[in-house]
Amino acid sequence: MIIHKNFVGGNIKIVSQDENTVYVENEMRDTNKGVDWFYWAFCVEGAQGQTVTFRFQKNRLGYFGPAVSHDLKTWKWLGSCGENEFTYTFGINETKVYFAHDMLYHPDRFFAFAAEKGLTLQEFCKSKRGRPVPYFTIGKGKRKVILSARHHACEATGNYVLEGVLDEWLKAPIADTEILCVPFVDLDGVLDGDQGKERAPFDYNRDYRMEEPSIYPETAKIREYVEKNGCQYGFDFHSPWHIGGSNDHAFIVHKLFTKTDRLRAFGSLLEEEITPTSFAYQTKDDLPFMEEWNLPSTCFNTYMISWKGNEVAFSFETSYYGTPENPISQDNMIELGRCFARAFKRYVQEKEGRIPLSQA
Numbered sequence: 001m002i003i004h005k006n007f008v009g010g011n012i013k014i015v016s017q018d019e020n021t022v023y024v025e026n027e028m029r030d031t032n033k034g035v036d037w038f039y040w041a042f043c044v045e046g047a048q049g050q051t052v053t054f055r056f057q058k059n060r061l062g063y064f065g066p067a068v069s070h071d072l073k074t075w076k077w078l079g080s081c082g083e084n085e086f087t088y089t090f091g092i093n094e095t096k097v098y099f100a101h102d103m104l105y106h107p108d109r110f111f112a113f114a115a116e117k118g119l120t121l122q123e124f125c126k127s128k129r130g131r132p133v134p135y136f137t138i139g140k141g142k143r144k145v146i147l148s149a150r151h152h153a154c155e156a157t158g159n160y161v162l163e164g165v166l167d168e169w170l171k172a173p174i175a176d177t178e179i180l181c182v183p184f185v186d187l188d189g190v191l192d193g194d195q196g197k198e199r200a201p202f203d204y205n206r207d208y209r210m211e212e213p214s215i216y217p218e219t220a221k222i223r224e225y226v227e228k229n230g231c232q233y234g235f236d237f238h239s240p241w242h243i244g245g246s247n248d249h250a251f252i253v254h255k256l257f258t259k260t261d262r263l264r265a266f267g268s269l270l271e272e273e274i275t276p277t278s279f280a281y282q283t284k285d286d287l288p289f290m291e292e293w294n295l296p297s298t299c300f301n302t303y304m305i306s307w308k309g310n311e312v313a314f315s316f317e318t319s320y321y322g323t324p325e326n327p328i329s330q331d332n333m334i335e336l337g338r339c340f341a342r343a344f345k346r347y348v349q350e351k352e353g354r355i356p357l358s359q360a
C-alpha cells in the first residue's frame, strides 16, 4: 500500500503506520502560526482487498466521512466515520482511491467546462510560483461584474457554485454587461494542495489594502482591472470554516452597513430562485456585519463594496458538507450557482439603482 499526495490538491503527512491503521496529519505549510486549519487530501494505491483505518487530528472529518473519488472528477461521501478516523475496505479492483476533506474541484474540470462553452481562457498574470493564471471575460458593456473563487486555495465549494453561475449566465446573459472571471485566484495553492487560509504574512483575500500595493500578482491584476473599469458587482465564492452552525449552510457575508438593504434584497431573490435540486439557501443564514467573525477587515469584499459606483458586492460562502437534511453534492452546488445567476439577473432588472444606501 502506498499513500501519497502526488496529485493536484494533495496534502498529507504520514505520522506513523501499523498493520491496518495509518496515523495522518494535514500539512499547514505557510499558514500563520497559531492558526489551525483542516484541509487534507491523499491517494492510496495498491491496497486492494485490505481494510484500513486512517486516524487524524481533531476537526478533520465531516458528517459523512471523507469525500472519495477514483478519478478526481466524481466525488461521493464515504457516508460514515468515527470521531477522528475513518475505515475503508478496498475492493479487489480498487487500485487507486483518493480521499479528501471535501469534494475537490480540479482545475481540469473548469477547463473542460470552459472548452465546452466556448470560453477563451487567457493568461491573467504569472503566479508567484511562475504559472500562468487563467481568466476570461464575457460580454461587453458599462456594467462590470467580477466573479472570483479560490482566494483561499482549499475552498473548492466556491468553484462549483461559480461553474453553475457561468452555466446559467451563458444561457441568458444580461445586456450591456462585462464579466471578468478569475476562477482560481490562488492557483499555486490550488495545484500544490496548500490550504491557503491565513498564509503568512497574509492570504490572497487579505491582499486588498487600500493604501498599499498587493503582494500577490493575481490580486494586483484584479485591482488594476477595477481601478481602470470599476466594479458595479463583485461576487467572490468561498467555503466557510470546517463544520458546525453557520458553516453548514450557504450564506452571504454582509460587509459594512451601507448596503445592508441591497444585500438583503439580493438574498431574498436568491431564496426565491432556489430549486428543489439546489443546495438549500435561506436569507436567515446570512452573516450580518459585526457578528461572529465578520468584523471590519481588509478583503475582496470590503474593497469592492467600497468602490465608487459599486451597486453590491459580497463573499458567498457554501458549506463543505451541509447537513444530513441538506447534504452537499457536486450537482447541488452547481445548481445553487444557477439559482444565484437567476437571482442576480432579477436583481439587475428589478432592484439596480433603486435601493438607497443605508443611513447607518
Ligand SMILES: [Zn+2]
Pocket (backbone or CB within 6 Å): 151, 152, 155, 205, 238, 239, 240
Ligand atoms: Zn474563504
